[in-house]
Amino acid sequence: MPAPFPPLSPVPPPDELLTARRRFFSGAPGAEQALALPIIRSWTRCAERGLPVGGRLKAEPLTQGELSIRRERYEALRRRCRPELEALHLSASAAGGIVILTDPTGLVLDTVGSADFADRAAQVALRPGVSWSEADSGTNAIGTALIERRGIEVRGAEHYAEPHGILTCAAAPIHDPFGELVGLLDLSGPSAVPHLHALALVELAVGQVEHRLFEGAFPGRDVVRFHADPSFLGTAREGVLVFEDHRLVAANRPALSLLGLGWDALGARRFSELFEGSLGRPGDARRARTPNGAVMLRLERQAPAPVRMAAVPAVAPPAAPAPAGPSFDAETEQALGRAIRLMNAGVPVLIQGETGSGKEVFARQIHARGPRADRTFAAVNCAALPEGLIESELFGYEDGAFTGARRAGFKGLFREADGGVLFLDEIGDMPLGLQSRLLRVLQEREVTPLGGGKAVKVDFALVCASHRDLKMLVEQGSFRADLYFRIAQYTVTLPPLRSLADREALVERLWRDMAGPGADAPLLSPACREALARHTWPGNFRQLTGVLKVLLALAEPGETVGPEALPADISAADLRSPAQPAATSSLPASQARDPAPGLSGDLGSVTRAAMDAALKECDGNISRAARRLGIHRSTLHRHLASRGH
Numbered sequence: 321m322p323a324p325f326p327p328l329s330p331v332p333p334p335d336e337l338l339t340a341r342r343r344f345f346s347g348a349p350g351a352e353q354a355l356a357l358p359i360i361r362s363w364t365r366c367a368e369r370g371l372p373v374g375g376r377l378k379a380e381p382l383t384q385g386e387l388s389i390r391r392e393r394y395e396a397l398r399r400r401c402r403p404e405l406e407a408l409h410l411s412a413s414a415a416g417g418i419v420i421l422t423d424p425t426g427l428v429l430d431t432v433g434s435a436d437f438a439d440r441a442a443q444v445a446l447r448p449g450v451s452w453s454e455a456d457s458g459t460n461a462i463g464t465a466l467i468e469r470r471g472i473e474v475r476g477a478e479h480y481a482e483p484h485g486i487l488t489c490a491a492a493p494i495h496d497p498f499g500e501l502v503g504l505l506d507l508s509g510p511s512a513v514p515h516l517h518a519l520a521l522v523e524l525a526v527g528q529v530e531h532r533l534f535e536g537a538f539p540g541r542d543v544v545r546f547h548a549d550p551s552f553l554g555t556a557r558e559g560v561l562v563f564e565d566h567r568l569v570a571a572n573r574p575a576l577s578l579l580g581l582g583w584d585a586l587g588a589r590r591f592s593e594l595f596e597g598s599l600g601r602p603g604d605a606r607r608a609r610t611p612n613g614a615v616m617l618r619l620e621r622q623a624p625a626p627v628r629m630a631a632v633p634a635v636a637p638p639a640a641p642a643p644a645g646p647s648f649d650a651e652t653e654q655a656l657g658r659a660i661r662l663m664n665a666g667v668p669v670l671i672q673g674e675t676g677s678g679k680e681v682f683a684r685q686i687h688a689r690g691p692r693a694d695r696t697f698a699a700v701n702c703a704a705l706p707e708g709l710i711e712s713e714l715f716g717y718e719d720g721a722f723t724g725a726r727r728a729g730f731k732g733l734f735r736e737a738d739g740g741v742l743f744l745d746e747i748g749d750m751p752l753g754l755q756s757r758l759l760r761v762l763q764e765r766e767v768t769p770l771g772g773g774k775a776v777k778v779d780f781a782l783v784c785a786s787h788r789d790l791k792m793l794v795e796q797g798s799f800r801a802d803l804y805f806r807i808a809q810y811t812v813t814l815p816p817l818r819s820l821a822d823r824e825a826l827v828e829r830l831w832r833d834m835a836g837p838g839a840d841a842p843l844l845s846p847a848c849r850e851a852l853a854r855h856t857w858p859g860n861f862r863q864l865t866g867v868l869k870v871l872l873a874l875a876e877p878g879e880t881v882g883p884e885a886l887p888a889d890i891s892a893a894d895l896r897s898p899a900q901p902a903a904t905s906s907l908p909a910s911q912a913r914d915p916a917p918g919l920s921g922d923l924g925s926v927t928r929a930a931m932d933a934a935l936k937e938c939d940g941n942i943s944r945a946a947r948r949l950g951i952h953r954s955t956l957h958r959h960l961a962s963r964g965h
């Protein structure tokens with residue numbers, strides 16, 4: 321576990337630094353003596369990646385639309401960081417520099433500070449919408465701090481790329497209470513004006529942000545605050561630990577540092593292993609002993625959540641990485657904003673679109689970004705349940721209403737969704753009889769459980785989805801017109817992937833989100849990206865993300881994945897013919913529901929299916945199949961061995 325405030329490393333004089341640089345890049349020995357270890361490690365990683373030293377690195381900026389999507393995704397973080405950005409802004413401006421907030425991949429979200437320097441920084445692409453990950457921009461404070469997971473300063477010629485030598489930057493990553501990277505703060509200025517305290521200031525600001533991330537985040541949990549010096553209690557330097565059933569589930573870095581622990585202690589340590597005695601009563605401040613000495617400790621129990629959190633766990637599993645958020649094109653993003661506003665005004669939303677186009681993902685975003693986010697998201701797939709069961713799932717039943725009914729009865733999803741969002745997926749498959757009952761609930765806003773009982777008032781926002789054209793079902797008489805008009809007051813039709821304008825950028829974004837920010841994250845070659853962008857993707861996002869997962873799982877660290885790694889049906893068919901425009905290529909619904917065989921399901925089965933397919937196409941020739949998949953032969957041998965071959 322790195323110390324919260326690592327000591328500053330002395331800056332080598334410019335001549336010494338330039339000599340060390342020449343030595344390093346010519347392969348001569350002796351460069352190490354003049355350079356800090358993180359800088360050497362980073363230069364080595366960049367050189368191994370083949371990044372150019374002299375020229376400009378290829379950091380493609382996001383478009384304005386893509387940037388606003390990314391900013392929206394990190395809106396909560398941006399809000400949390402605003403006071404620190406303001407405070408650092410004063411210091412940065414005085415030194416003629418700027419303050420930067422990035423997402424956890426190193427993509428610049430915001431910059432504030434000296435307009436003069438901002439212009440110069442923009443000349444080396446240090447501006448919003450550009451990735452400063454080490455893989456994209458070489459050694460720099462942002463990318464290197466994210467890899468080293470600690471505060472770092474990179475000054476002048478310590479930058480890997482020569483044009484970046486005009487900068488001096490200090491950056492520190494922001495960790496959430498589970499140890500996940502959630503963003504980064506950076507102070508950058510001209511290299512000619514050294515800012516002696518830049519790293520300490522950034523570290524202090526990050527400590528404040530991390531401390532605030534605990535506020536109200538652990539309803540009903542035991543939060544222990546402690547420090548050896550009681551005057552630190554209540555400040556960002558205090559240790560904060562969260563316990564659930566006496567087991568440690570979350571922490572801040574000062575707490576781990578005071579106890580000499582790492583993030584792996586989350587989920588593994590109990591209160592009694594860290595402090596002598598019991599937890600005590602909330603509000604108590606008392607002296608306690610830790611294996612590292614005496615501390616003053618205060619227990620606080622955060623107020624329970626105002627509502628039931630059944631559908632959204634209050635505490636994320638400690639080790640689970642934050643899932644990458646969905647990627648929307650600008651139009652879909654706008655439709656999402658409108659859907660949220662309308663939902664707030666009590667208007668039901670209907671989502672139409674081919675299979676895998678992201679209808680459920682969209683519905684979940686309506687919930688997650690709206691004011692009902694802390695209430696239930698109750699989802700029911702009307703196509704997956706037999707008629708009798710949908711009814712009881714939705715309406716609930718009284719104690720002993722029918723054979724097999726639970727003794728205590730069941731509230732039903734209408735009532736479960738009370739206060740939250742009810743998502744009726746595949747509503748086009750709802751039987752006609754049930755449609756009239758649903759209509760009545762929507763009109764009267766009350767539910768009567770099966771088996772009698774009193775009608776109960778309900779308040780939920782309704783989002784429905786279907787891959788079937790509901791208007792057509794109405795014309796055919798299999799969907800009630802009155803129900804259609806009630807649920808389709810605002811209809812969003814999600815586009816099929818093949819009709820999106822900038823598919824290459826989308827493929828790249830999805831890949832980066834999956835591969836993560838590490839310097840050894842595999843890359844997609846331009847040819848591979850192009851082939852993926854040209855494919856028609858009948859299974860839409862589901863199919864594309866499935867293929868990307870396979871490519872990623874089969875790629876070696878740091879590898880650039882080429883088109884030869886693609887499944888044969890994608891590389892062959894689509895390199896020859898461009899994607900058809902949406903208007904002419906829309907598949908019949910029955911066909912559109914079947915993604916390419918072998919490319920759906922969990923990652924393991926998709927990977928195995930890709931290996932089986934390659935072996936079959938290469939008549940069992942392991943070397944050829946391995947070449948085609950872009951993997952090592954041993955991977956295929958292991959695969960065959962696991963199948964008993």
Ligand SMILES: Nc1ncnc2c1ncn2[C@@H]1O[C@H](COP(=O)(O)OP(=O)(O)OP(=O)(O)O)[C@@H](O)[C@H]1O
Pocket residue numbers: 645646647648673674675676677678679680681682787830861862863865
């Ligand atoms: N906007 C998106 N960004 C990234 N991935 C997405 C997006 N939309 C969908 N996906 C991926 O595709 C998968 C399928 O999405 P989803 O279940 O929302 O599709 P759907 O339209 O509801 O499909 P179906 O009609 O078959 O139920 C998701 O699990 C997710 O992995």
